[in-house]
Each structure stands twice: as C-alpha cells, then as structure tokens.
Amino acid sequence: MPTNRDVVLVDKQALGGPYFVLTFEHAEVATEGRAGQFVMIKAGQSAEPPLRRPFSILATDPAQGRFRLFVKAIGQGTRALCALQPGEPAQCLGPLGRPFTAPAADEEPLLVAGGYGIAPFLLMSHELRARGVTARVFYGGRTAAELQLREPFAAAGVPLVLSTDDGSLGFPGRVTGALEAHLDRGGDGRRPRLYACGPDPMLHAVAALAARRGLAAEVSLDPWMGCGVGTCLGCVVKIQGPEQERWKYRCACTEGPVFDATHVVWPGDATSAAAGAAR
C-alpha cells in the first residue's frame, strides 16, 4: 500500500554533474517497492514548487527501512531535492504504480535505459538476481558524462553495455543500436524480453524495434505527474489494448508507469485528439 510519510534524507552521494544518489528512510517503500514503481517526493517544507515530483525507486534496503533514488537535477523540484543535507526533511508517498513484469524462465531479460531511465534497472537487476537470473543492461546517453550510474552495476556484477551518441564511451550510437547488435548476435539464445525506461523518443524506438522483431517489450513512461495516485488526471497517456477499438486515456501513475509497448499510442502514431485543441 502506498504510504504517505514525512521522511528524512539519511545519505547523499554526488555523482558527476547534476546526478545524485539520495537515501531516505521509509519502511513501506523499502519493503514493498518493486522495480518500475516510483515515489512522489518533495524536499522540506517549502511552498515552492507546489507539487511533489515522481522518481523511480533505485534500490531498497528492507532491513534498514531505507530506499534510494537516482536524481538528475534539472529544475526547481529536483534541485531542491538534491540540495537537501542529511537529516533534513522531505515528504514522500510510495510505493506507487505498476512494476515491470518478471520474465519467464525461457526469456532473456534485456534492460534498456536512457539517461536517468537507468534508475529502475538497478532494483530490477537485484530482483532478478534473487531469482537466480542475470540481467543484461544497456545504458545509453548523449555523452559519457550522462552515464553516471555505472559503479553499482559493476559492484553487483551485472553486465552493463554502455553507449553514447557522441562515441565518447562504449558503443558509438544510440542505445537501441547497442541492443540490436546484441540481438543480431543471437543474444544468449533464449527468447529476448525487452524492458525500457528513458526519454520518449528512445521508448518509441524500442517499441518499434520490438514490433519489428516480434519481441515482448515493456516501457516505463515518463509523463508529467501531479498527484501519483490517479486523481489529478494530469499524467494520462493514450493506451489501446488488443481488445479495444480505440485508445483510452489511462493514468500513467496507477495503470503504469510500465505499459506493454504494443499498447502505447505514440505521439504521431495515430490521429491525435490534440488536433484543433492547442491554439
């Protein structure tokens, strides 16, 4: 059950540039949080910005009742969070949303991340490890500077395939390029199952690739969220299940953020209800 708590920051690690790993105390998130789920959190008691922000759960420590976030400071809310000092308060509701679905025994889990989209895949690697499965993680960014969350994967012995658009680190090109190279080599022989989290164009590319190759894929979407619990209706995305004649707006916070990639109606894919509305 999502639990609303006033929490405190217990540890902060500055990685390179705008990237931070933040540790908070929150028993329910620590024990119940699953890969792909998120929390809504806001720093301190300050009135601005008004709303909490969504972040994927990076890691959990049930024994200590703690969880971690990987945060890229890009605006007012994320900067306030990353400016917290240990001992300072935050307000946190979680765990929220629908997690990734575990792979079947005959499936090879391939985790595809762009930028801060790497966050859910550390927890996922741990969950899979607990079931005796080793995940392969593809981690792409524009430059090497965007790939700041490498060490925890190395420490856990999870194979990490890096890629950069500018070729400064790992595979030169898009993360989907690195993924295709692996698939073209035949993967590890099992049926590949894709899990993706990152910017929309990347998710769209993964969905298209999965459709082309007939692979199962789940994507974690990243819309603007106001409440995290299905009441503001600000986070809706167009979803069309196989049995449906027409898309419906679904809350990414409660029915996602993880969706079957084939169910997502991507912007530009279909006639948009937005036509004629935005003026």
Next chain:
Amino acid sequence: MSSSPPNLAVDFAGVKLKNPLVAASGTFGYGVEYEGILDLSRLGGLVSKGLYMTPRDGNPTPRLAETPHGLLNAIGLQGVGVRAFARDVLPRLARHDTAVFVNVCGDSIDEYAEVAAVLEDAPGVAGLEINISCPNVKKGGLAFGNDPAMTHAVVAAVRKVTKRPLIPKLSPNVSDIATFARACADAGADGLSCINTLLGMAIDVETRRPKLAYGTGGLSGPAIRPVAVRMTWQVARAVKLPIFGIGGISCAADALEFLIAGATAVQIGTANFVDAGVYEKILTGLTDYLVRHGLTDIRQVVGTLEIPERT
C-alpha cells in the same frame, strides 16, 4: 476552559459533517483512490470528480502546469459517467463514514437534470454540487456560470428533479459574484460552493506555445486564496445560504480565513496533490486555534469578521 476537545462538527444544508473539511471536486478522484492512503472517515466529506451522463475523454495533454504557488489545469472533465459512478463507486464509498457529494455536470440544462435524476435514488449521496463553473470545456460549464439567467435556469431545472441538498458551485470569472449567489438562492439552492478555478494561461516562451494543450486553464492553489476569501465574504453578505469556502487552502489558518469570512465549511483541492496528510494537519490546527482562543465550537468562528472603524 472546557476539558473536552472543542466541537468541529457542522451542519451544511441539512448534511451533518463531522468536521468542516471536505475534499474538493476533481482533486480527490472518486474518493476510492485514497482508500488505504488516508482514512476517509476522518474527512467531513468529499466531492466526486465532475460527472456527466456518459464517460468522457477529457482534454489532450499537457493538462497541468505549475505556476507560482499555483496550478493551472485543463483536464476537461474526463470521467466515467454518472451511471458507472453510482454502480461501482458509491457502494465502495458507503464503507466509509463520510458525506459524499456528487459534482454534477452537463452540456445542456437537460443533461444536468438527467444526471441529478440518476442520483436521486442512489444510496449514499449526501448532496449535489452543480458545476456551472468549469472553465475547461467548450459547452456547458462556464457558459452557465457567467450569465445569471442561465445560472438560475440550470439550478431551477435540477431543483425540479431532486430533493437532495443542492449546492451550485460559483465561478470567480464574473464581475459581481453576489448576483450569481442570489440567482442560485432564488432558484432554490440549499448552499453554495465558492469558488471554482480562475481562468488563466501560461506560455512557454521558448516555443511560444501555451503550456497547456487546451490553451487556457483553471488556476488553483494558494495563489488564488485572497480572491476566494474576498468572494466568500461577498457571497456570505449577499445570501443566507451555507457556503463551502474553496481556494488555496493548505493549513488551518487558511481554512479559518474562509470560516471567519462566513463559510460554514471549506473544501480542499490542490493541497490534496501536495500532501495526503493535509487533513490531519488542518484538524489539529483548528483544534489548537479553538483552544487557544477559549472557544468550544468551530461554529463560533463562522462569520466573525471584524472590520475596524476607519479613523
């Protein structure tokens, strides 16, 4: 000094509220979303998301934009429709000891009356809030709320089909809100909700596009509180009906402003998104305030605004 805790219960248009805090329409879903996150029985009441006869998609995204101390929304009344609400949601809400108000919408006067008629036999409805003030739909909504004759017509039409407490929700996007309050009272309203969102707009200067896909939106949150308090005060002086004060409430002092201005109870909107624990914090704050002022009953605060003589 009394030793028992002060009374927070109020009577709103014949509906008993165990405290004056009610969740505002559109900011609390259908209530059931918060089951397990907070104890719904701690609320004085809740108002459902706006409901039409049929399900609605609502507006395209983006639908929300933050503004200084505020939130701009153009959700466009996405919803499941009144029949699904009555069938699926009301029985679940009945498990909680809280007053359930339904926010009634319509594209036409007839539709308002139809929605109200569907609810007439539905168990567990404490009252109807008539939404004549949504700025984010092309038909109905505001069109009924910024013309006193239309306001009168909608309220009168719903009055004909319901015996339930009838609470029109006033729009702040008018020049004299008292006129609208009187039109509602004349048409048979039992109470008033004051206010809905203020029509606003935000622009992304890089793309030169509106931040909301709909273009304009309704402004809520602390930014609108002074406007809402002023309007509550004006409405309280214009009519004898009980008033829900609404707009930017996020702490006990905010709620007290509305009560002092003449509201019988208050609704909490945007603050629900910020902190689901807001009700407990406000309840504690109200009790503290009453004790500190030597009062035994929240009703002793209502309409007690003092205007000092000008010297």
